Amino acid sequence: MAGDAAEARDRLLAVVGSQARVAVRECPAWREIDAQPHLAAGGRLVRCGPGIDAPSRADLLAVDVGVTGATALVVETATALIGADDAYAQLVSNLPFSHVVLAHTHAIVPTLGEGLGLVRYFAQGVLGRPVPRYVGAVSGASRTGDIEMVIVEGMHGPGRVHLILLDFPVPGWEALPPEAFTA
Known part of the structure; x- marks a missing residue:
């Protein structure tokens, strides 16, 4: 858990390491921790999202x-x-071997129904539609097994998943109405 943007950025940089190439699906949490200047050096950063030139397939792979x-x-x-x-959220969370999720503690909800309610509320308020075009559910590293009981990690998604919780105030979150949490 990171108590401020600098701590969150340091945790992200520790997970990423000094040589890894990183794909980022732009989001508010990414902008809040201001990690882009630290990862953009040496061409290690591939940015994705609305309003950004589409990266090549080779860059993403x-x-x-x-x-x-x-x-x-x-x-x-x-x-x-x-x-x-x-589609970039799905590509960025599934193609690389490691996936880092940035999320505010404000986004923690007890049930799946409340989580889907928050996704719906986000879609209506930010995207202007009833639901987003993509909703991904990440519950840990991808694991699969074959008939010989050989377990392989990272076959159908990331082999490692890291969560960096941002525990600092974000304007607007404290005022969410109760209906934001109902599906």
Whole structure:
């Protein structure tokens, strides 16, 4: 848990390391911690999202770490819900071997229903539609097994998932109405 933007940025940089190539699905949490100048050096950063030139397929396939925000964090299922209106959130969270989720403690909700309610509220307020075009549910590293009981990590998604909780005030979150949490 990070108590301020600088601590969150330091935690992200520690997870990413000094050589990894990073794909970021732009989100408010990413902008709040101001990590872009630290990762952009040496061409290690691939940015994705609305209003940004689309990265090439080769650029996305070459990244080691993907960074996304989360619209809600669901306690009952230990799941991060990612709502977005483009495909980049899915690509950035699933293609690289490591995925880092940035989320505010304000986004923690007890149930999946409340998490989906928060995603819906986000879509209506930010995207201007009833639901986002993409909702991803990240509940940990991808694992799969074959008939010989050999477990492989990272086959159908990230092999490692990191959560960086941002525990500092964000204007507007404290005023969410109760209906923001109903599906």
